[in-house]
Amino acid sequence: MIQIHALPAFSDNYIWLLQDLSTRHCAVVDPGDSAPVLAWLQDNPDWQLTDILITHHHNDHVGGVVAIKQATGARVLGPARESIPARDVALQDDECIEVLDRRWQVIDVPGHTAGHIAFYHDDAQRPLLFSGDTLFAAGCGRLFEGTPQQMHDSLSRLAALPDHTAVYCAHEYTLSNLRFAQAVEPQNADIARRLAEVSQWRAENRISLPTDLALERRTNPFLRVHETSVKEKADEWNGRDNRSPAEIFASLRDWKNNF
Numbered sequence: 001m002i003q004i005h006a007l008p009a010f011s012d013n014y015i016w017l018l019q020d021l022s023t024r025h026c027a028v029v030d031p032g033d034s035a036p037v038l039a040w041l042q043d044n045p046d047w048q049l050t051d052i053l054i055t056h057h058h059n060d061h062v063g064g065v066v067a068i069k070q071a072t073g074a075r076v077l078g079p080a081r082e083s084i085p086a087r088d089v090a091l092q093d094d095e096c097i098e099v100l101d102r103r104w105q106v107i108d109v110p111g112h113t114a115g116h117i118a119f120y121h122d123d124a125q126r127p128l129l130f131s132g133d134t135l136f137a138a139g140c141g142r143l144f145e146g147t148p149q150q151m152h153d154s155l156s157r158l159a160a161l162p163d164h165t166a167v168y169c170a171h172e173y174t175l176s177n178l179r180f181a182q183a184v185e186p187q188n189a190d191i192a193r194r195l196a197e198v199s200q201w202r203a204e205n206r207i208s209l210p211t212d213l214a215l216e217r218r219t220n221p222f223l224r225v226h227e228t229s230v231k232e233k234a235d236e237w238n239g240r241d242n243r244s245p246a247e248i249f250a251s252l253r254d255w256k257n258n259f
Contacts, residue, residue: 002100002128004168006207007036012172013060014209016130019047020100027051027074027099029119029130030170034064038071051099054078054087055132056116061170079108081115091117109134109158111151112141118158120165127165129213131158136169137211138194139177140222142257148250152225155249159223163214174198174208177220180259184221184233184252191219225249 001022007015009032016029017040026047031037041049049072054062062078062085069076069086077099078084080092091097093108107118112133121128133141134151135158143151178195185191194215198208217223224230225248234242234251242248 002102004128004210006209007040009033009036010060014168014170014172014207015064016168016170018100023101024048025050025100027053028068029053029168030055030061030132031064031068032058032060032062034067034071037064037068041072048072049074052076053099053119053130054084055118055130055134055170056113057082057084058113058133061132079115079117082113093117107157109154111143111146111154114145116146116154120161127162129158129161129165129167131167131169133170134158135167135216135220136171136177137167137174137208138181138191138216138220139173139256140220140253143253147246148253149246151253152246152249155222156245159213159217161213163212163217165213166210167212167216168210172208174211175202180256181219181221183259184255185224185227185229187229188219190215194219221252222249225252 003019005017007017009015013032015031018027024047026049028037052074065085075088076086077089078087080090091106095106097104102121105120107120109116109118116134119130134154175198181191201208225245231248234248237255238251242251
């Protein structure tokens with residue numbers, strides 16, 4: 001069994017710690033800061049860190065890699081198409097890797113960065129997805145290096161995974177994302193319910209993650225570009241007849257950037 005724990009970093013990052021309860025081995029995803037990881041390992045000396053998984057090259061995801069590797073000897077796995085510090089294994093799309101005695105699929109999801117990847121474990125009971133800064137709860141990442149078409153395609157690829165896939169993204173952006181989602185779809189009852197729930201959680205300083213793909217399909221505007229009401233709002237924002245899903249996505253992303 002894998003237990004997953006969030007190690008907060010900076011103002012709103014999560015470093016995901018994966019613990020294999022049978023072996024006492026663990027792995028981390030996107031450690032932008034070494035301090036939370038090394039502190040946890042010091043407090044839990046019977047655990048061995050074996051792997052560091054990286055989704056993309058931004059410093060708030062890789063800043064702690066070198067120090068953690070030096071302290072633990074953990075293997076660093078990251079996207080082949082990006083410069084990742086201390087990387088041992090360069091990962092390509094659709095490659096399968098073994099981490100914590102489990103098989104993980106590498107999914108190429110460019111858009112936020114050119115070589116961004118996600119990690120997916122196809123477990124029958126609880127599939128797991130570590131989406132980095134591509135798919136957020138009720139949102140998606142900004143386009144720093146990719147195109148709207150690339151990001152739309154990446155999100156569509158992730159959205160095609162099973163409904164009950166647990167999604168672990170890298171930031172606590174859910175509340176602001178849901179406020180935008182409600183502006184896009186003010187009549188969406190699922191968004192209204194989720195906004196109320198997450199507002200309560202955050203007031204209690206509770207984490208809003210993980211989410212799941214079924215919920216994202218109902219409440220994430222960037223996965224709902226085929227909905228007529230979403231297209232109408234996208235058209236209203238940029239004053240165009242946005243005919244393709246990528247054009248609708250681009251209008252929504254520009255709106256969110258200015259929201």
